[in-house]
Structures are given as C-alpha cells and as structure tokens.
Amino acid sequence: MNQEASGAAHAPRLFRHYIDGEFVASATTFDDLNPVDGTLVARVCEADEASVDRAVRAARAAQRAGWGETTPAQRAAWLQRIADGIEARFDEFVAAEVADTGRPLEQARSLDVARGIANFRTFADLIRTSHNECFETHAADGGEFMNYVTRKPLGVVGIISPWNLPLLLLSWKVAPALAMGNCVVAKPSEETPGSATLLAEVIHAAGLPRGVFNLVHGHGPNAAGEFLSRHSGIAAVTFTGESRTGSTIMKTVADGVKKISFELGGKNAAVVFADADFDAAVEGVVKSSFTNAGQVCLCSERVYVERPIFERFVAALKARTETLSVGAPEDPATTMGPLISQSHREKVLSYFRLAVEEGATVVTGGGVPTFGDARDSGAFVQPTVWIGLPDGARCVTEEVFGPVCHIAPFDTEAEVIGRVNDSAYGLAASVWTTHLARGHRVAKRIETGIVWLNAWFVRDLRTPFGGTKLSGIGREGGRHSLDFYSELTNVCVRV
Numbered sequence: 001m002n003q004e005a006s007g008a009a010h011a012p013r014l015f016r017h018y019i020d021g022e023f024v025a026s027a028t029t030f031d032d033l034n035p036v037d038g039t040l041v042a043r044v045c046e047a048d049e050a051s052v053d054r055a056v057r058a059a060r061a062a063q064r065a066g067w068g069e070t071t072p073a074q075r076a077a078w079l080q081r082i083a084d085g086i087e088a089r090f091d092e093f094v095a096a097e098v099a100d101t102g103r104p105l106e107q108a109r110s111l112d113v114a115r116g117i118a119n120f121r122t123f124a125d126l127i128r129t130s131h132n133e134c135f136e137t138h139a140a141d142g143g144e145f146m147n148y149v150t151r152k153p154l155g156v157v158g159i160i161s162p163w164n165l166p167l168l169l170l171s172w173k174v175a176p177a178l179a180m181g182n183c184v185v186a187k188p189s190e191e192t193p194g195s196a197t198l199l200a201e202v203i204h205a206a207g208l209p210r211g212v213f214n215l216v217h218g219h220g221p222n223a224a225g226e227f228l229s230r231h232s233g234i235a236a237v238t239f240t241g242e243s244r245t246g247s248t249i250m251k252t253v254a255d256g257v258k259k260i261s262f263e264l265g266g267k268n269a270a271v272v273f274a275d276a277d278f279d280a281a282v283e284g285v286v287k288s289s290f291t292n293a294g295q296v297c298l299c300s301e302r303v304y305v306e307r308p309i310f311e312r313f314v315a316a317l318k319a320r321t322e323t324l325s326v327g328a329p330e331d332p333a334t335t336m337g338p339l340i341s342q343s344h345r346e347k348v349l350s351y352f353r354l355a356v357e358e359g360a361t362v363v364t365g366g367g368v369p370t371f372g373d374a375r376d377s378g379a380f381v382q383p384t385v386w387i388g389l390p391d392g393a394r395c396v397t398e399e400v401f402g403p404v405c406h407i408a409p410f411d412t413e414a415e416v417i418g419r420v421n422d423s424a425y426g427l428a429a430s431v432w433t434t435h436l437a438r439g440h441r442v443a444k445r446i447e448t449g450i451v452w453l454n455a456w457f458v459r460d461l462r463t464p465f466g467g468t469k470l471s472g473i474g475r476e477g478g479r480h481s482l483d484f485y486s487e488l489t490n491v492c493v494r495v
C-alpha cells in the first residue's frame, strides 16, 4: 500500500478515508487485527457523521458535474482501467485480503482478487452491449405508438459490505453502480478495510473524476454505516450482510423511501439422493460446508442424505473432513484458515456448545485446534460435523456462519423438499442426483434464489443472484444489477 493511502511509510499503517479525490484521516481510529495471530494489521480511521456527509456531498457534486452524462463506452473504459489497476497490484490485493482474513493465499488469489477484477470487466462488457426494451403499440382507435425505455442513473448509491469476501462483495456493487452512471459512497466492513483502501488507491490512480467514488471506514450501528444509510443525499442503499442488519437498515431508509438491494444471510441445504455420484457429492459437501471456514453466505450448514446411503455418507464426510488442514495462509498445505475474529469465534463456539446441549452427536471437530505457536492466539476452530438433531433445533435453523454442517437422513423427495423449505431463509441449495428429471423437479420446488445441481459456488456473473425470505430483497448480477442501479423511464411516442 503506498504512502498516499496508508498515511505514513512506517508501521503501524493508517487506513484513511477517500473523499472527494483525497485520502483523509480522522481523529478517531480503531485497530484492524490479523485473525491468524491477533497482531495489528493497521489502524483504521473511524468516519464521524461529518465525514460521511462530506463524502455524500462530494458524490452529489460529482454527479451534477457530469459523471451521469458520460457515455457507456466511456464508463466501460474507466471500469477496464480499474480492473487493470487491480491486476497490476494483484499481489498487494492478495496480501491485504490475507492479512485481514487469514484465508489461504491460494483462495485469495483464485477467488477473491480474481473475482474483484472479473466484476469490473464483466460490467464493463455488459454496459457496452446492453439494450433497452421497445414495443410497438396499436391503440383501439387505430393510433400507433412506440414505447421505449431510457435509463438514468439513480444518483448517489450507498454501498455497505461485509467481511467474508471483502473485495469480491464490494466490487460486485461498486462496478455496476459506476457502470450505470452513479456516484458511490462505500463503507467496507470494519473487519476488512485493507483491500477497500487499495481499491481507492487504484481508482485514484486511474484518474476517475473526484467525488465519483468515495470510501469511508468505520463501524455500523450509530457509526459510519448508519450515518450513510440515513443520509438524505443518497438515492439507494445496496447492502450485503446479516439479515438482522438488513432489517435495521430497512427501517433507517424507510422514511426516505430509498431503493434497496439486500443480500443477506442463509441456512442453506445440500440434498444428496441415493443415486448421486457418491464421491462427487462427498467432495461437493465438503466444499460447500468448509470453504472459507464456512464463512460464505452460500455455504451449506444443513445436509439431507437419502436414508440408504446415510451411514456411508456420514463416514465418508467425516474421513474427508479430517483431511482438511487448518493453518496459516502462507503454508501451501493449508486448506482452511481461521474465522474472521475472536468475537466471531465466540459466536461459533457458542453454537458448538449449544449443539451438544440440543442433543447432537459430534461426528468430527467441535473444538479449537492447538498449534503450540502464535496461531494459538488466532481465531481458529475445527471443521465440525453433527448428526442427530431434530429439524427444529436452533443449530439446524439459525445461521452459524462457521465451518459446520448437520447431516440428517430423509426418505422421500416430497419430504426433503418440505424440510429444505421449512426455513426462515432462502438463499441457496445444492442437489446431488444423477436422476435428471428429479434434479430439475426438485430445483423448481426449492424456495431459494439459487439452486445448484451437482455443483456448488459455480458463478456466472450474468445470472441473477440473491435470496428469498430472510435472505434478501432483489437480485443482482448481469442485467439485474443494471436494473437496480438505474431508474427506468418509459417514453411513449405517437408515430
């Protein structure tokens, strides 16, 4: 990170806000800690209400100064330049993600930073090739009309993002918001400010007009997140995070009747039919339960396995889970890093205890690994598998957001669909079967925004992404993002 954003060349680094084209500090700071060993990554400026207000005013001024009037081709070129900028500093982005999250280096490379770049490139391509609706209309009196749609930017978009996939989820919103001609005030999670600060540096170096992109650091309630969402100068809030936080933000924006897009929590199911490719299903469930230490909104924490293969599946999942290597990011053998923080570990461990109280049998894990070195100060837990809980148990209904799944047997297709849908959440599901018709039938009946058949976490950025029920409001991705980040006007012309 260069001196411009980090404030000083000597340690500890200081992550500053980026407002109106300048990196600015604030008097109050908080610590950004490395979850591998608890060491200090950086001090981070905490935005007060006046700083957030300055950021929103700068964004509004940039909007009025003509950002919204730029052509799609011009904005596509800016997005490509940002993507090039991330690519040029790829290793720094990887280091920032790893320092803030402790995830394996390879994951930061192949998933987080690669997707950050892809988000900018995808929306650059999409706006270059996007088209609008047009209808020829014939009225009863013989009049002929042409209806066509034009798109306008919303104005200033407030972006509030979580810590679990920091750059990926921030850029998933920044790219389409800018692509559609909006100006942005972004607030990344207080747990993971590093890659967002680097993104501000890249955008600064790319020469985007001042005020088009602004970044404020800080916490959520009664802090930067809340100041941003309740600011009267923003036109929309796009938020990814916990369902409870989404509900709070919804109340905050209600008076202003602002447009919202919410990508929230999940309690996702994996369904394994007896006719599934057994090894692929075991591998798929290991991936869907333990990727990023279970801290992906799409992870499956509920696994339903058809009774004839239940015992065999539990044994195979246990064996495969025990091959996972929990450790430090730079060790090439590591397949699972720590949780994001000590406080999140406390939450996950409270579910480990609760599961036992609720009557679970712990198939594997259930505790904290010991290393005999600095990692013992980190936020690690063991990948954990439970069986034996009733469907109504809190550990089967509430999102843990850790490396854990509960496996339950089922007998019929109708029964398992009912149990999958009997959830307050509706984000994603994966179904493992070689019975083609059944796969499609079950996918159609599952009440989630996303269903994978014999796959998990395969993402095509043009497809709709989002959840039902407590898992969110709206869809982003492809033209769905273009729709959210723009206002449509229908023009009806007599011809």
Ligand code: NAD
Binding pocket: 160, 161, 162, 163, 164, 165, 169, 187, 188, 189, 190, 218, 219, 220, 221, 222, 224, 225, 226, 229, 240, 241, 242, 243, 245, 246, 248, 249, 262, 263, 264, 265, 266, 296, 297, 399, 401, 427, 466, 467, 471, 472
């Ligand atoms: P969180 O809700 O605690 O925080 C997310 C962001 O909201 C942070 O930037 C935080 O500072 C801010 N915030 C918190 N309270 C706020 C308030 N009152 N007003 C305004 N902003 C506020 O979520 P998290 O712990 O960072 O992320 C994990 C959660 O995110 C999990 O529930 C996970 O399922 C969910 N998630 C969902 C998706 C999805 O696409 N559906 C993707 C990733 C994560």
